Amino acid sequence: MQRIVIVGGGAGGLALATQLGKRLGKRGQAEITLVDAARTHVWKPLLHQLAAGSFDTHAEEIEYLAQARWNHFKFRLGRLEGVDRAAKTVQLAASHDEAGREITPAQQLGYDTLVIAVGSQTNDFGTPGAAEHTIKLDSPQAAKRFNDRLINACIRAQAVPRSAGSGRLTVAIVGGGATGVELAAELHASAKVLANYGFDHIHPEKDLQIVLVEAAPRLLAQLPERLSDAALRELRKLAIEVHTNEKVVEVTADSLKMASGKVISSSLSVWAAGVKAADFLKTLGGDAPLETNRLNQLVVSGNLQTTDASIYAFGDCAACQQPDGTWVPPRAQAAYQQAMYLVRALPRLQRGEPVSPFVFRDQGSLVSLSEYSSVGSLMGSLTKGSFFIEGQLAKIMYWALHKQHQLALGGWKKTALITLSEMIDRTYRPRIKLH
Numbered sequence: 001m002q003r004i005v006i007v008g009g010g011a012g013g014l015a016l017a018t019q020l021g022k023r024l025g026k027r028g029q030a031e032i033t034l035v036d037a038a039r040t041h042v043w044k045p046l047l048h049q050l051a052a053g054s055f056d057t058h059a060e061e062i063e064y065l066a067q068a069r070w071n072h073f074k075f076r077l078g079r080l081e082g083v084d085r086a087a088k089t090v091q092l093a094a095s096h097d098e099a100g101r102e103i104t105p106a107q108q109l110g111y112d113t114l115v116i117a118v119g120s121q122t123n124d125f126g127t128p129g130a131a132e133h134t135i136k137l138d139s140p141q142a143a144k145r146f147n148d149r150l151i152n153a154c155i156r157a158q159a160v161p162r163s164a165g166s167g168r169l170t171v172a173i174v175g176g177g178a179t180g181v182e183l184a185a186e187l188h189a190s191a192k193v194l195a196n197y198g199f200d201h202i203h204p205e206k207d208l209q210i211v212l213v214e215a216a217p218r219l220l221a222q223l224p225e226r227l228s229d230a231a232l233r234e235l236r237k238l239a240i241e242v243h244t245n246e247k248v249v250e251v252t253a254d255s256l257k258m259a260s261g262k263v264i265s266s267s268l269s270v271w272a273a274g275v276k277a278a279d280f281l282k283t284l285g286g287d288a289p290l291e292t293n294r295l296n297q298l299v300v301s302g303n304l305q306t307t308d309a310s311i312y313a314f315g316d317c318a319a320c321q322q323p324d325g326t327w328v329p330p331r332a333q334a335a336y337q338q339a340m341y342l343v344r345a346l347p348r349l350q351r352g353e354p355v356s357p358f359v360f361r362d363q364g365s366l367v368s369l370s371e372y373s374s375v376g377s378l379m380g381s382l383t384k385g386s387f388f389i390e391g392q393l394a395k396i397m398y399w400a401l402h403k404q405h406q407l408a409l410g411g412w413k414k415t416a417l418i419t420l421s422e423m424i425d426r427t428y429r430p431r432i433k434l435h
Contacts, residue, residue: 002030002350005090005111007080009036009064011043012315012335013117015408018071019343025072029347032073033109035092039064039077042140044119045332048179050143051270052186053150054193061140062409077104080118085285085308090114113310113346116298117339118281120316120330123274123295129251130174134271137179146270150187153267169208172256172266174248175273176214177222178367181231183272184212185369188238210240211264213256215247215273220367222329227367234369248273275330277317293319302357303345304338312346314338320358328360336408337361 004024006017017034024030040061042050068075078092089110095103122136135146153169171187173180191208212235214221219235219242220228235242243264250257251271256264277296283289284298291299291307297319304312304320314320315335320328328334338358345355407415 001028002112003033003110004030004113004115004346005033005035005109006115006117007035007090008117008119008315008317009034009038009041010117010119010315010335011332012339013115014041014062014064014067015336016115016117016339016342017073018067018409019340020346021068021071021073023343024347033076034064034068034073035076035078035080035090035109036064037077037079037095038140040140041067047137047140047143048183048186050140051137051146051150051183052190053147054186054190067409076107076109078107080116080280081106082286083114083284083311084108085288085311088112088114088310111310113350114312115342116281116284116306116311116313116317117315117335118278118317119335120275120277122271123276124271125274127248127251130248130271133251133253134174134269136271137183138275146268149268170211170265170267171208172211172213172264172269174213174251174256174269174271176212176216176219176242176244177272178220180212180214180270180272181219181235181367182369183270184210184235184240185238188240210238211243211266212240213243213246213248213258213264215245217245219244223367231367231369275316281317295319303349303355304342304358312342314342320360322360323357328358333363334360336404 002024004020006013006020009017013034013036017032020030020032025032040063042061064075076092077095079095080090081093082091083089084091087110089108092104092107092109094106097103120138122138124130124134124136135142135149137143137146150171173184187208187210212219218225218228219232232242243258243262246262247259248256249259251269255266256269258264275295277292277298279296281290281296281298282292285308290311293299297317298306298313300306300313300318300320302320302323304314304318306313315338316330318328318338320338322328328338337360341358345358348355
């Protein structure tokens with residue numbers, strides 16, 4: 001029986017394990033194993049809401065063990081430490097609890113086909129002080145850590161007398177991409193809710209100052225300019241301070257320093273600029289490491305194979321060139337499309353049958369501005385020009401993307417029940433996480 005090991009339980013990796021489990025694992029045609037260092041999955045586009053405390057993480061998290069049982073695959077807790085290509089084994093590091101006690105020992109796992117989908121991490125470009133004084137919003141753990149600090153800062157601000165002419169709390173966000181823009185709007189909305197739960201002096205425009213810093217000439221630089229302009233217009237309506245063409249060159253405990261000489265005070269700093277793959281991918285494979293690029297991404301062919309034909313990679317950790325010479329962008333929709341491609345392609349490739357190369361179909365981009373609005377462009381490169389949307393229609397489309405992810409993992413019945421439970425939760429739970 002074929003042993004397929006998938007490392008990384010993000011949106012793409014979990015969808016791949018789920019679908020392969022249903023198609024191959026259920027029939028006994030393959031043994032599917034998913035490996036991840038965490039026990040639960042949270043959809044990455046929701047991290048800004050988790051950071052702001054505006055959704056219940058327990059309602060959103062998917063337990064890997066439960067998902068595995070329901071969908072005919074296995075789950076192993078562990079962090080990828082190495083790959084022995086000759087022996088076809090992966091080395092998993094020992095896992096420990098918060099007290100440092102060992103949960104699982106270091107172990108080896110054999111494979112016939114290995115799929116690496118470990119995603120990406122925030123790239124601070126070696127900026128002095130960034131590692132020590134910012135939170136990088138690239139994991140549920142980081143988002144929860146930010147939320148804890150935010151609530152603590154609000155409690156602290158509530159108790160400290162306000163200085164004349166200054167806000168009590170300043171949150172500085174480095175990076176004007178989708179994560180930074182969405183977090184800025186979400187924090188503004190959260191501040192309004194906080195005022196209803198005892199933080200009566202935390203006004204989103206008088207007492208909370210939100211600053212967004214972007215090195216490029218405009219926000220959302222990778223997306224259509226019209227979308228950038230719409231997002232900037234909405235943020236300015238919320239009195240969010242936006243600085244473009246400003247490169248952060250140093251971060252201190254209470255400020256950001258720019259190349260221009262400008263200094264921005266900050267009570268809490270978030271780094272949401274730039275992405276790269278994990279450093280360990282550069283040496284994956286030991287004496288004969290797999291080919292990587294300058295961002296540590298594994299270079300893959302059109303079939304998503306690395307330089308080792310039995311090892312595949314996709315999502316943010318992979319560099320896949322398209323037939324037209326462009327590269328697949330590090331976006332959630334690309335990882336999902338690649339996962340669905342491998343669901344169909346892996347069985348055929350294992351049988352030695354020809355498979356057409358993967359082609360990314362740009363379905364457009366959507367950016368959520370919390371309860372205020374959403375902006376986006378639909379169809380992307382499938383038409384001569386993007387179809388621009390904003391407001392309520394864009395909010396519905398953004399919600400639909402989340403439901404598509406839930407459908408891929410749980411099917412229609414579970415998605416309907418989850419949606420119903422979300423509606424019920426809103427009637428009795430606080431609108432924001434307060435602990």
